[in-house]
Amino acid sequence: MTSRRDFLKTSAGVSVGAAVGMGSPRSLAGAPAVLRSRITPVAIASGNGMEAVATAFQAVSAGDDTLDAAVKGVNIVERDPNDRSVGYGGRPNLDGVVQLDSSVMHGPSRGAGAVACLEGIKTPSRVAVDVMRYTDHVLLVGKGAQRFAVSMGHKVEDLLTDATRRQWIEWRARMSATDDYLTREEAGTGADPFEDGEDEGLGMLDSHDGVRPQGTINCNVINQDGDLSGVTTTSGLAWKIPGRVGDSPIVGAGLYVDNDVGACGSTGRGEAVIKTCGSHSVVELMRSGMSPVDACLEALRRVVTFTAEARLRDGQGRPNYNVNYYAVNKDGEYGGAAIWSGARFAVCTGGESRREDSAYLFERGS
Numbered sequence: 001m002t003s004r005r006d007f008l009k010t011s012a013g014v015s016v017g018a019a020v021g022m023g024s025p026r027s028l029a030g031a032p033a034v035l036r037s038r039i040t041p042v043a044i045a046s047g048n049g050m051e052a053v054a055t056a057f058q059a060v061s062a063g064d065d066t067l068d069a070a071v072k073g074v075n076i077v078e079r080d081p082n083d084r085s086v087g088y089g090g091r092p093n094l095d096g097v098v099q100l101d102s103s104v105m106h107g108p109s110r111g112a113g114a115v116a117c118l119e120g121i122k123t124p125s126r127v128a129v130d131v132m133r134y135t136d137h138v139l140l141v142g143k144g145a146q147r148f149a150v151s152m153g154h155k156v157e158d159l160l161t162d163a164t165r166r167q168w169i170e171w172r173a174r175m176s177a178t179d180d181y182l183t184r185e186e187a188g189t190g191a192d193p194f195e196d197g198e199d200e201g202l203g204m205l206d207s208h209d210g211v212r213p214q215g216t217i218n219c220n221v222i223n224q225d226g227d228l229s230g231v232t233t234t235s236g237l238a239w240k241i242p243g244r245v246g247d248s249p250i251v252g253a254g255l256y257v258d259n260d261v262g263a264c265g266s267t268g269r270g271e272a273v274i275k276t277c278g279s280h281s282v283v284e285l286m287r288s289g290m291s292p293v294d295a296c297l298e299a300l301r302r303v304v305t306f307t308a309e310a311r312l313r314d315g316q317g318r319p320n321y322n323v324n325y326y327a328v329n330k331d332g333e334y335g336g337a338a339i340w341s342g343a344r345f346a347v348c349t350g351g352e353s354r355r356e357d358s359a360y361l362f363e364r365g366s
């Protein structure tokens with residue numbers, strides 16, 4: 001019986017062979033003469049993915065499969081306790097529990113895998129890969145996802161760090177002035193002598209200013225043969241209702257890859273991306289001939305149109321939140337766009353990683 005692994009090898013071979021085409025001239029040694037020009041490999045990610053794109057680019061340049069390369073890249077961020085939006089050290093839900101979402105898509109094999117509401121596993125993207133490679137399913141959630149992860153050898157650990165626990169405790173105390181939880185100021189007892197490390201303060205985490213922290217990493221990779229893969233991974237919306245699933249593990253929303261066309265992923269308000277099938281829309285727009293940047297901008301216009309709720313619009317009717325898309329097409333052209341100006345994405349081409357400005361629909365402060 002042909003194993004999935006054999007199939008992946010075979011399909012990668014088919015992809016290269018197909019690029020040569022029937023009746024291609026052959027070299028004297030019998031090897032096919034490759035007519036299609038080689039693509040310059042690209043790794044593109046959200047702004048928090050500088051190390052991720054460098055690692056993914058290095059891996060794909062060394063011959064790694066595009067999905068393995070992308071996942072290696074985001075694993076750095078998933079394991080980093082200082083990134084509060086992804087994996088270990090990600091901000092918890094309403095109950096103080098870190099619940100992670102992730103999806104992967106492998107272009108050459110048309111494979112997809114995802115996990116949602118997964119607790120206790122630092123690298124949900126690897127579990128998503130296992131769902132793709134070792135099951136007949138695409139999406140596993142909650143306890144079932146964790147049981148599957150453990151069966152595949154993943155370790156269950158406490159993902160809450162001292163810093164994120166302190167933020168959650170502070171947020172809980174600010175939720176209501178009439179419950180029994182106190183902020184430090186309300187308690188008036190000064191600093192906690194048993195606390196380790198720096199206190200970041202809540203700043204943007206104040207539940208009363210309407211701003212909720214929301215981060216994620218998406219990384220998409222194309223190799224020199226034009227094969228594409230992508231991964232999106234997140235701890236989702238901070239302080240979310242337990243069980244809330246964002247766009248990241250939803251194939252077509254937080255990630256979409258079509259090996260014939262391109263790849264796209266998203267960060268930002270997941271609900272808006274789910275409602276507009278965001279990443280799938282971007283890929284379909286690229287299929288119709290749009291550049292990656294124009295496709296991202298058009299998909300963002302749809303997000304704006306779908307923002308009907310007054311509570312989600314500013315005084316001029318524009319979304320009071322952000323969504324970002326990151327896309328690369330089959331020719332290795334890439335780009336990013338956001339609803340609001342000021343967003344940046346990470347990219348590595350030719351061995352050099354850098355941040356570039358995302359295109360946008362609205363200028364901040366306008």
Ligand code: GLY
Pocket residue numbers: 214215216234235236237245246247248254266267268269270271
């Ligand atoms: N885009 C990440 C989330 O909404 O969960």
